[in-house]
Amino acid sequence: MFRAHAIYDQGAPVNGVLQEWTDYVVEFETELTEADKKQILDDYRKVLKPLRRNVFLLNFRNFVGHTNFCGQSYTVSSDKMSEKEILNMNRFISSRIALLPYYDHNPVRSYWAEKADEEAYRLHQWHLLREALCREWEGAPLGDWWRLIDRDPHHRIENEVVNSPIWSVRTVNPDTLEVIAQHPGTWVPIPKSSGLSLTAIAGKLMMQGQAYFPATALERINRLTFDTAENRMMKLILSQSVEITEWMADRLSKDKDSIHGKSAIREENKKMQDELTELLMSGWVQETAELHSIPRASTVLQRKAGYRQWYSFYQHWLLGGKFPMPDEWIRTLVDTRDIAKIYEYWCFFMVADIVERIWGSPSEIKRIEGWDESGLLTQGLQMDFAAPNRMLSVYYNKCFVGGQQSYSQNYSPDISVESEGRWHHFDAKFKFQQSPNGVKAAKKEDIDKMHAYRDAIRNTETVWVLYPDSVSSSLRFHSVNGSSSYDAGVGSIALSPNNGAGLTGVIEELFSI
Numbered sequence: 001m002f003r004a005h006a007i008y009d010q011g012a013p014v015n016g017v018l019q020e021w022t023d024y025v026v027e028f029e030t031e032l033t034e035a036d037k038k039q040i041l042d043d044y045r046k047v048l049k050p051l052r053r054n055v056f057l058l059n060f061r062n063f064v065g066h067t068n069f070c071g072q073s074y075t076v077s078s079d080k081m082s083e084k085e086i087l088n089m090n091r092f093i094s095s096r097i098a099l100l101p102y103y104d105h106n107p108v109r110s111y112w113a114e115k116a117d118e119e120a121y122r123l124h125q126w127h128l129l130r131e132a133l134c135r136e137w138e139g140a141p142l143g144d145w146w147r148l149i150d151r152d153p154h155h156r157i158e159n160e161v162v163n164s165p166i167w168s169v170r171t172v173n174p175d176t177l178e179v180i181a182q183h184p185g186t187w188v189p190i191p192k193s194s195g196l197s198l199t200a201i202a203g204k205l206m207m208q209g210q211a212y213f214p215a216t217a218l219e220r221i222n223r224l225t226f227d228t229a230e231n232r233m234m235k236l237i238l239s240q241s242v243e244i245t246e247w248m249a250d251r252l253s254k255d256k257d258s259i260h261g262k263s264a265i266r267e268e269n270k271k272m273q274d275e276l277t278e279l280l281m282s283g284w285v286q287e288t289a290e291l292h293s294i295p296r297a298s299t300v301l302q303r304k305a306g307y308r309q310w311y312s313f314y315q316h317w318l319l320g321g322k323f324p325m326p327d328e329w330i331r332t333l334v335d336t337r338d339i340a341k342i343y344e345y346w347c348f349f350m351v352a353d354i355v356e357r358i359w360g361s362p363s364e365i366k367r368i369e370g371w372d373e374s375g376l377l378t379q380g381l382q383m384d385f386a387a388p389n390r391m392l393s394v395y396y397n398k399c400f401v402g403g404q405q406s407y408s409q410n411y412s413p414d415i416s417v418e419s420e421g422r423w424h425h426f427d428a429k430f431k432f433q434q435s436p437n438g439v440k441a442a443k444k445e446d447i448d449k450m451h452a453y454r455d456a457i458r459n460t461e462t463v464w465v466l467y468p469d470s471v472s473s474s475l476r477f478h479s480v481n482g483s484s485s486y487d488a489g490v491g492s493i494a495l496s497p498n499n500g501a502g503l504t505g506v507i508e509e510l511f512s513i
Helices: 034-043 083-098 111-135 142-151 174-182 200-204 229-254 262-280 299-303 307-322 327-336 339-359 444-456 501-511
Strands: 005-009 012-014 017-019 024-028 048-052 055-058 065-069 072-077 156-165 187-189 210-214 216-225 364-371 377-387 390-396 415-419 422-428 460-467 475-479 489-494
Touching: 034 048, 065 262, 083 111, 083 327, 083 339, 111 142, 111 229, 111 262, 111 307, 142 262, 142 307, 174 200, 174 216, 200 210, 229 262, 229 299, 229 307, 299 307, 327 339, 339 377, 339 390, 339 415, 339 422, 339 501, 415 501, 422 444, 444 460, 444 489, 460 501, 475 501, 489 501
Parallel strands: 017 072, 422 460, 460 489
Antiparallel strands: 005 012, 005 024, 024 055, 048 055, 065 072, 156 216, 187 210, 364 377, 377 390, 390 415, 415 422, 475 489
């Protein structure tokens, strides 16, 4: 609902662009009734607090992206990272999620968990479809791959027996003559004056002195058809893709949360629907029937450009909701755009990616659960890597239980790496402190938290704060033994999509085979 308003930052009006984690004053131009005030607070409960009468405090917290507030569009940006870097983080996370292996859920699930998983499954499918359709899949958007199919859709020659008028029959064989002889109902009488009465076939088709000639004859013809199993497969994928965008449109229409970029998601989903519907109207698709079984052995689906990319996407898409990924991840990526959480996920995949370059592909990836420092049940991931005579594991949200893996209480670092019984922890913090001359560094309270991890979690050697800084390659490490190597101690690493050298160097030194 449109409500005329002005947004101020320290008394100065703001137009269009806002910052995350910044307090703004919103003043509505007209006096609000109690009902109006209640409605506004209900619509924007996550970001708005009342101050007086028609004046409110607005803070988008960790949300970054395009959003709508009271009928007006705004962009919420971050001074810690550019919009391009944030986009690159999202794309990197999405690409890594798409490569995670299939995960079988425990069949014994409660009703609410099944419903939650169903939504997470669909959200993941929608997210993967958006990435493939609006960004790219194997080098180009899916729409481009479809237009490549459109130029030369797969077809086959179909052999068909049809009953044609006798004048249009192009081939006659003994079978044709046998069918004519057996079906006198197709004969028509001909006058003796007609030249047809002198033909051999008229001489054979005689009844009571009257000559007859066949009006129709069966013939076998070849015709081109696009109704192939491969094209039926493409039609199925398109139809199911349209269905998931319809589900998202319905979900968004029922969502009362007026913030967190839902208007931008609606627009994007509408564009996806329109494009998929247009693809579905391709002439050769209209000729195609419904699919009854997937042609898994088809060389067209496996090799032909366009078909191969769509079929590859569909295989990932089917497994999308069953990746070993905590359901909250996909909700964060699609729904909340929580930049601090996205940075945390991205840091995990960056650590895993660097380890994978050293150790090769993980031998196993699985979900883990545990109790965090607040006593809440959390879900995470474990990626195991194997080398001759040595194992290494990378964890997200690994919980160290107090009195067991921890000397005191429960601790749950964002990222933990274990090799030969020794632990190294990385905590992602989307914040920093800045000196008067502009030098950025990890905040003191975050370094203090690293000391707690180092002292409390058994067999811990190093702990690190990861913080966003695109300019400086700053890396600080405080060794317990005064050593110049990363043997034991507390450190901080500047890390952003344009600045990953520091993390790469640390991991290479700590975990090289």
